[in-house]
Amino acid sequence: xxxxxxxxxxxxxxxxxxxxxxxxxxxxxxxxxxxxxxxLFLGPAVLGVFSVDPLKQAKLLEVMTELAVxxxxxxxxxxxxxxxxxxxxxxxxxxxxxxxxxSVGIMAAFGWLVLGLPVGAAILLGAILAPTDxxxxxxVQVRHAGDKDQLRxxxxxxxxxxxxSAFPLVMLGLGLLGLHELGEFxxxxxxxxxxxxxxSAVLIGIAxxxxxxxxxWALRGKDPRHEVLDxxxxxxxxxxxxxxxxxxxxxxxxxxFFAGVALRQTELKLAGMPKDKHGLRExxxxxxxxxxxxxxxxxxxxxxPLTVSGESLIFKEHLERLSELTLVLLLGAAVNTHSxxxxxxxxxxxxxxxARPLSVMLGLAxxxxxxxxxxxxxxFGVRGIGSVYYLMYAVNxxxxxxxxxxxxxxxxxxxxxxxxxxxxxxxxxxxxxxxx
Numbered sequence: 001x002x003x004x005x006x007x008x009x010x011x012x013x014x015x016x017x018x019x020x021x022x023x024x025x026x027x028x029x030x031x032x033x034x035x036x037x038x039x040l041f042l043g044p045a046v047l048g049v050f051s052v053d054p055l056k057q058a059k060l061l062e063v064m065t066e067l068a069v070x071x072x073x074x075x076x077x078x079x080x081x082x083x084x085x086x087x088x089x090x091x092x093x094x095x096x097x098x099x100x101x102x103s104v105g106i107m108a109a110f111g112w113l114v115l116g117l118p119v120g121a122a123i124l125l126g127a128i129l130a131p132t133d134x135x136x137x138x139x140v141q142v143r144h145a146g147d148k149d150q151l152r153x154x155x156x157x158x159x160x161x162x163x164x165s166a167f168p169l170v171m172l173g174l175g176l177l178g179l180h181e182l183g184e185f186x187x188x189x190x191x192x193x194x195x196x197x198x199x200s201a202v203l204i205g206i207a208x209x210x211x212x213x214x215x216x217w218a219l220r221g222k223d224p225r226h227e228v229l230d231x232x233x234x235x236x237x238x239x240x241x242x243x244x245x246x247x248x249x250x251x252x253x254x255x256x257f258f259a260g261v262a263l264r265q266t267e268l269k270l271a272g273m274p275k276d277k278h279g280l281r282e283x284x285x286x287x288x289x290x291x292x293x294x295x296x297x298x299x300x301x302x303x304x305p306l307t308v309s310g311e312s313l314i315f316k317e318h319l320e321r322l323s324e325l326t327l328v329l330l331l332g333a334a335v336n337t338h339s340x341x342x343x344x345x346x347x348x349x350x351x352x353x354x355a356r357p358l359s360v361m362l363g364l365a366x367x368x369x370x371x372x373x374x375x376x377x378x379x380f381g382v383r384g385i386g387s388v389y390y391l392m393y394a395v396n397x398x399x400x401x402x403x404x405x406x407x408x409x410x411x412x413x414x415x416x417x418x419x420x421x422x423x424x425x426x427x428x429x430x431x432x433x434x435x436x
Contacts, residue, residue, distance in 0.1 A: 009329075013038065014322075031324065033420060036420070040335065055401065058392045062392035065385050069163060070253070073160055075260065077257045077260020078263065079264075091364055101169070111123075122173075123172055132158055133385055204241060204244055206258050208244070209237065213264075216307070217270045217271075231315040233312065234308055241259045328384075347414055351414060360377055382419075384419065
C-alpha cells in the first residue's frame with residue numbers, strides 16, 4: 001500500500017470510530033475487534049492488500065508498541081484512587097507479581113512439555129504472554145480518575161504494574177538462550193534485573209511524579225498566575241522518567257506507571273480535596289478549556305484547581321485510542337494462514353482456561369478480594385500490545401530466526417483470540433455479574 005492509501009484507511013477507521021461511538025457502545029463487541037477484523041480482511045489472510053512481517057519490521061514495531069504502552073501506563077497510573085492504601089493495593093500487587101510469576105511458570109511448563117520448546121524459549125513465551133494489557137483492556141479498567149470500583153481498580157492496577165514486573169522473567173528467558181548475561185548461578189539476574197531494576201524504577205517514578213506535582217502547583221500558585229501546558233508537561237514526565245530509568249538499567253514501564261500514580265496522589269493532596277465515606281479523595285474533573293490560570297470554573301460557578309494529571313488525561317486517552325487502532329490493524333495484517341496451527345490455538349486455550357485462572361486463584365488466596373472479584377479477574381486477563389512489545393524486544397535481542405518465527409506465530413494467535421474472546425464477553429459478563 002502507498003502512503004496515501006494508509007492515510008485513507010486510517011482516516012476512514014478514525015471517522016467510523018468517532019461517528020459510531022454511541023452505536024458501538026451498545027454492541028457486544030469492542031473497538032479492537034473491529035480494527036482486528038479490518039486488518040485480517042485486508043491482510044494476507046483474506047485479500048492480501050497489505051501485510052506486515054514482524055520479523056523483518058521488529059525494530060519499528062518495538063518502538064510503536066513501546067510508545068503505546070508508555071502512554072497507557074501513565075494514564076492508568078493517573079486514574080488510581082487517592083490516597084494510596086496498602087490494604088486496597090494488596091490484591092493488585094499480588095496479581096502483578098505473584099500471579100504473574102505463577103502464570104509464567106505454568107506457561108513455561110506447557111511450552112516445554114507440550115510445544116517442545118527449549119527451557120529458555122518456554123520461559124520467554126510465558127513472560128511474553130503473562131502480562132495483562134493496559135492498552136486493549138479499557139473496557140474492564142478504571143473509566144476515569146476517581147473511579148472507585150473495586151474490580152476495575154484491581155484490573156487496571158495489575159495491568160499497570162505487571163507490564164514492568166514481567167521484564168525480569170523476559171531477561172531470564174533470554175539469558176537461558178544465551179542472549180543475556182545472568183551471572184554465575186544467576187547472581188547478576190537476581191541482583192540487577194530483579195532487585196535493582198524493579199526497586200529503582202518504583203523510586204524513580206514516585207520521585208518524578210511527586211516532584212512535577214509540586215513544581216506545577218508552585219508555578220500555578222504564583223502571582224501573577226503562571227500558565228502550564230499540561231499535555232506537554234505530562235508527555236515530558238513520561239519521556240524523562242522512562243529515559244532516566246533506561247540509563248540506570250531500571251524497568252521504565254514500572255517507573256512511568258508509578259510516576260502517574262505519584263503525580264495524581266500528590267496533586268490531590270496539595271489541592272486539599274475532601275475525602276468521601278471510603279476515605280478516598282474526590283477526583284478533580286478536567287476543565288477541558290486549557291485555562292491559563294490556576295483554577296477553572298465548574299458549571300455551578302465554583303473554582304476547580306487545575307492539575308497536570310487531570311488536564312493531560314484526556315489527551316493521553318486520545319493517544320491511546322489512536323495507538324489501539326493502528327497497532328491492532330497492523331496485528332491483523334501480520335497474520336497469515338500459516339500462523340493458524342494447533343500451537344497457537346492450544347496455547348490460547350491453556351492460557352485462558354488453566355494458566356490465568358489458576359495463577360489468579362493461587363495469587364489471591366487468603367486476600368480480601370471477594371469470590372466474584374476473583375472469578376471475573378481470573379477470566380479477564382486481556383493480552384495485547386504489551387505482549388507484542390516483549391516479543392519484538394526479544395526478537396531484536398537476537399532470537400534465532402526459526403525460533404522467533406515460532407514465537408511470533410503463537411503470540412499473535414493468542415493475542416487475536418484474546419481480543420475476540422475477551423472482547424465479546426466483557427459487556428455481557430459485566431452486565432450480568434458486575435453491574436455499575
